[in-house]
Amino acid sequence: RKEVEQDPGPFNVPEGATVAFNCTYSNSASQSFFWYRQDCRKEPKLLMSVYSSGNEDGRFTAQLNRASQYISLLIRDSKLSDSATYLCVVKEDTGFQKLVFGTGTRLLVSP
Amino acid sequence: DAGVIQSPRHEVTEMGQEVTLRCKPISGHNSLFWYRQTMMRGLELLIYFNNNVPIDDSGMPEDRFSAKMPNASFSTLKIQPSEPRDSAVYFCASSLMGTGGLTSYGYTFGSGTRLTVV
Numbered sequence: 266r267k268e269v270e271q272d273p274g275p276f277n278v279p280e281g282a283t284v285a286f287n288c289t290y291s292n293s294a295s296q297s298f299f300w301y302r303q304d305c306r307k308e309p310k311l312l313m314s315v316y317s318s319g320n321e322d323g324r325f326t327a328q329l330n331r332a333s334q335y336i337s338l339l340i341r342d343s344k345l346s347d348s349a350t351y352l353c354v355v356k357e358d359t360g361f362q363k364l365v366f367g368t369g370t371r372l373l374v375s376p
Numbered sequence: 377d378a379g380v381i382q383s384p385r386h387e388v389t390e391m392g393q394e395v396t397l398r399c400k401p402i403s404g405h406n407s408l409f410w411y412r413q414t415m416m417r418g419l420e421l422l423i424y425f426n427n428n429v430p431i432d433d434s435g436m437p438e439d440r441f442s443a444k445m446p447n448a449s450f451s452t453l454k455i456q457p458s459e460p461r462d463s464a465v466y467f468c469a470s471s472l473m474g475t476g477g478l479t480s481y482g483y484t485f486g487s488g489t490r491l492t493v494v
Contacts, residue, residue, distance in 0.1 A: 299482050301482070306490075307487070307488075308467055308485035308486060308487050308488050309419070309467075309485050310485070311482045311483075314482070352419070354482065363409070363421060363424060363432070364482065364483060365421075366418060366419040367418070368417075368418035368419075369418060
């Protein structure tokens with residue numbers, strides 16, 4: 266089983282739609298979680314951290330469910346510019362606590 | 377801040393040739409990571425350094441790959457000899473790690489080197 270699993274998509278949605286991605290992780294001791302965004306042929310960039318209580322940044326809401334070991338990202342009022350690949354990231358809780366990346370979920374927002 | 381700087385942006389080389397990828401991390405960051413990204417396998421961690429010391433190189437595919445970090449502002453990833461299956465985008469990332477582990481803002485990635493081995 267992969268450490269971090271995501272549905273690769275693509276998710277095709279119209280502008281203005283609400284879309285949600287889920288991600289599951291295998292290490293129950295993991296403590297920190299992130300969502301990264303990667304545009305085509307670009308580097309990954311940090312979108313937001315995921316806190317236990319859930320957190321919101323504008324149209325983006327991240328949630329963590331420790332009992333079920335999954336993380337979600339909700340995007341409201343989708344924009345064309347939201348089209349990208351969204352990477353779920355989990356920090357290992359041992360050693361030097363490196364980040365483990367999921368393979369990403371591709372989102373396509375159409376007019 | 378100039379961010380993480382990688383060179384070259386693109387590299388096309390013939391099988392069997394040596395390839396050297398370069399990275400300059402963000403000033404003040406004490407950890408540096410080399411990743412490889414392909415469509416099939418996503419982002420794979422090859423090696424990472426903390427305070428210029430290699431910590432974990434278990435992701436390095438084989439002996440043809442080597443990485444160095446001679447000082448806090450420079451790292452190289454070398455492939456010798458290169459093979460077509462090495463074709464991928466290679467990313468360098470840096471971060472500031474405290475004694476408690478990763479800081480909350482994660483890693484900053486460079487723009488990557490797109491390597492094509494023919």
